[in-house]
Amino acid sequence: MDFDFAPVLNGWRALMHGALVTVEVSFGAIALGCLVGLVIGLGRLDPRRRGIYALCSAYLTVVRGTPLLVQLFIWFFGLPVFGIQLPAFFCGIVGIGMYSGAYVSEIVRGAIQSIDRGQMEAARSLGMPYRMAMRAIVIPQAVIRMIPPLGNEFIAVIKNSSLVSLLTIADVMHEGQKIISVSYRSLEVYLAIALVYFALTNLTGFALRVAERRLAVGGLVQ
Amino acid sequence: MNEIGTAAAPIIRARGLKKSFGALEVLKGIDFDVLPSQVSVVIGPSGSGKSTLLRCCNGLEAADAGSLEICGRMLVDRGQRLPENELNALRAHVGMVFQSFNLFPHLTVLDNIAIAPRKLRGLSATEADASARRLLDKVGLASKAAAYPSTLSGGQKQRVAIARALAMEPQVMLFDEPTSALDPELVGEVLLVMKNLAREGMTMMIVTHEMAFARDVADVVSVMDHGVVLESGPPMQIFDAPRHARTREFLQAVVTRGGPRRHEPKSKPVPLAFDDH
């Protein structure tokens, strides 16, 4: 076994540039995922509002029930059939963001519904309208409960972002494969790529733990 | 709604109030009055519909039939509940204290009390805080303004919950077994706050199992059983000369189950003297 990390070191700048693209795609997808997840999650709070509930449930089952890679290929290779040619970078962020949104929506709904209904009743009994009670009383408590599962989801997004290398996007995976194609040093390059993802995911996990500690006032999180 | 309840008209007037959960009829046509400044205590076995009646009175439950007039407004009119926006305005006049406190755990004690007045009564933050501090003082918890609810004892939590309800300046206060979740030694401090409220002339409707308190503070005691009011009257009449066999059975059961809890003796000096200032 002889390791040769020279190609990794020589391609260092390209790898770091790819890492930056990975960060951009992940960040965009996480932001979009949170937005979509909030809307879909709130839409699934009350089954009695049939139309909204059915629409949001349909989104959830379709998006969660099909592979991310297939969805990305539909955005990038499928839509051009209708004459819709979207930039690869856009397809990557939207594809992953909408996929992640399905998972985030269940996190949002689960956290909100886990808040004791006495909280809503107390707020309503003071005269607060439903939306005010939701915004001022229920959601702030739910957000803290969302953080640990959101951490898992954000980490999944970062790792899943490696799929955008197949949409011609020059992320860290893509840059690594370019180095492999000329150096044939697969193991070393993939180890370097793994290290980049490892750093990004753990940094994210750490940031969320800090956020959780900051937000958890009044012994809400033990 | 500023002339609400100024006349001697009842603050709460229920007529033929009915409520079912699925096939279970929980309120079977309740007639019930609470007059201004009256302390009306409701007793009765578990499951008899006491909480449901109370929850109808601030619209947390929607009655199916009958009428319910609160502070001069028809909350339920022939089974129709007030529309949502008017319901919110009416709820602000009706304070509610829950068995399980339901304090907002993410807010300090002061903010628990000040949040609704700030958002609903249009008070500035300074005004709302000042009024919240006055109320905290009134329930003997002035030193706890900056604390979070999780750091309080049960008795302290319930006193904060009472202050929170009072902050909306309600015309009537509803209490649903306010001391049932408390350790026995903490019951007295909550009952003392309620007794002082009664003394100040607050209109109160109280569901409780504290018979000694009811005897001492109530103007009227009503006995509920299986969704009907069995009998109503002055405490002496209900406790010493109940007319219904079911009332006697219930009172008997309460006494043999450890008896009514004692609360603060009548001689206790009022302005409050709490030991946890």
Ligand SMILES: Nc1ncnc2c1ncn2[C@@H]1O[C@H](COP(=O)(O)OP(=O)(O)O)[C@@H](O)[C@H]1O
């Ligand atoms: N939301 C609800 N759904 C179904 N049944 C209920 C609900 N609330 C109360 N009940 C039932 O109504 C009956 C009366 O309940 P409640 O008013 O809480 O009685 P009490 O306060 O006198 O113990 C009980 O049998 C209870 O199980």
Ligand SMILES: [Mg+2]
């Ligand atoms: Mg009850």
